[in-house]
Amino acid sequence: MILPIVAYGDPVLKKVAEDIEDDYPKLDELIENMFETMYNANGVGLAAPQIGKSIRLFVVDASPFAEDEDLPDEERKQLESFKKVFINPIILEEEGKPWNFQEGCLSIPGIHEDVSRKPEITIEYYDENWELLEETYSGVIARVIQHEYDHIEGILFTDYVNPLKKRVLKKKLSNISKGAVNVDYRMKFPALKR
Structure with a gap:
């Protein structure tokens, strides 16, 4: 099922998410829905806070980056099959x-x-089978993971932008929270009057 993606301005995006247990209700279904939602929006990663759930879970499929011809062949090969929970x-x-x-x-x-x-x-994490893993990643894969990891820490990529640039973006960000943005996937806008 394709879920609505929470837009900038929703408090859930600024909260530090909570760990979950292996008996989390309908986890397999949630993971499947997150992948479906991510693919529908042409994303390479999706964190649970982005669908309104403040839990420490994200999914990644970095394969679209494998088409970037500026990357070394070895890295492109790794990206081709990089899909993880x-x-x-x-x-x-x-x-x-x-x-x-x-x-x-x-x-x-x-x-x-x-x-x-x-x-x-x-990074240390549990996969979808609750196997504890510790792995090292570099390049684009590391970046995608860091971006999604930030989401479960309540950090957005715009938090890294310098203050002057952030002032320039302020109106655009405000418009996003109000739904004044063109997107071809389902979204939930925090500043829209219900």
Whole structure:
């Protein structure tokens, strides 16, 4: 089932999400719905807060980045099949010299900005089978994970934008929360009068 994506301005996007237990109700169905919602919106990641649930869960499918011919062949090959579920993740380490990359967000449609992040992460998480894993990722995969991880920490990519640029974006962000934005997927706008 395709779920509405929560727009910028909803308080759920600014909350630190809570861990879940392995008996979380209808978790398999929720994960399936999140992938379906993400694909419908042409996203590469979706965190539970973006569908209004303040829980530490996100899904990623980075395969669309495999078509980026500017990336090394080895990285493109990794991206082709990178589809994962992250439950109760903890980023243990971020390493390397920060690099800029233009990011966007399904909750903040129409806005893309350069965000500086470290290129390598080590993350511990449970997969959809509740197997505890610790893995290290780099490059675009690390960035997608960091972006989604921020969502469960109550952080949006626009929080990294410098104050001057943020003032320039203020009207656009306000319009998004009011629903004054063109999107071709279902959204829930916090400032729309019910």
